[in-house]
Amino acid sequence: TQLLEQSPQFLSIQEGENLTVYCNSSSVFSSLQWYRQEPGEGPVLLVTVVTGGEVKKLKRLTFQFGDARKDSSLHITAAQPGDTGLYLCAGAPGVIGGYQKVTFGIGTKLQVIP
Amino acid sequence: DAMVIQNPRYQVTQFGKPVTLSCSQTLNHNVMYWYQQKSSQAPKLLFHYYDKDFNNEADTPDNFQSRRPNTSFCFLDIRSPGLGDAAMYLCATSNKGYEKLFFGSGTQLSVL
Numbered sequence: 001t002q003l004l005e006q007s008p009q010f011l012s013i014q015e016g017e018n019l020t021v022y023c024n025s026s027s028v029f030s031s032l033q034w035y036r037q038e039p040g041e042g043p044v045l046l047v048t049v050v051t052g053g054e055v056k057k058l059k060r061l062t063f064q065f066g067d068a069r070k071d072s073s074l075h076i077t078a079a080q081p082g083d084t085g086l087y088l089c090a091g092a093p094g095v096i097g098g099y100q101k102v103t104f105g106i107g108t109k110l111q112v113i114p
Numbered sequence: 115d116a117m118v119i120q121n122p123r124y125q126v127t128q129f130g131k132p133v134t135l136s137c138s139q140t141l142n143h144n145v146m147y148w149y150q151q152k153s154s155q156a157p158k159l160l161f162h163y164y165d166k167d168f169n170n171e172a173d174t175p176d177n178f179q180s181r182r183p184n185t186s187f188c189f190l191d192i193r194s195p196g197l198g199d200a201a202m203y204l205c206a207t208s209n210k211g212y213e214k215l216f217f218g219s220g221t222q223l224s225v226l
Contacts, residue, residue: 107156
């Protein structure tokens, strides 16, 4: 079983601050996905990173995939209350047999205080 | 908009009383998944359908069953819910050969 560890598990910051959350594994992944989940809702995909060392930006969010494709980070610049939620990373070994079996981390619960 | 719809959003059942959760999709995706997510835990895959082929995870209890009568619909049946089965149940889909998962809003199950 491929395990993903996320840190920190909880983060409470003031509006305007920067933050970084981490997703680490001892396994190599074909791709890694980041989701945001709001209370009472399903996860919504933010980004997929595929290539080792890849950096993707989504407005104030910057995602990086480690060179060895075992870890990833999410950096938020100037956090806003709308960024509040649970951030889940999910590692994918690749499409095997036609379907995708991802492994989820436990998530980082972010609270941005106005 | 094409999407994954789960009903109901909230379900309350009694200990031991069978319950069925439903999921429908307008994406025409081949694969449908059921995940269980307990509070402060990662979503855990229970099983998935690839077209009509059912794939059960090794550690999914026998108490959990699933049906997929057609491409659009998938059901999760819990035959005898226990208190430990209270959780958010998430349905997701993916298209053959693609890695992106599309999730529904989930059904929050409470067991009294």
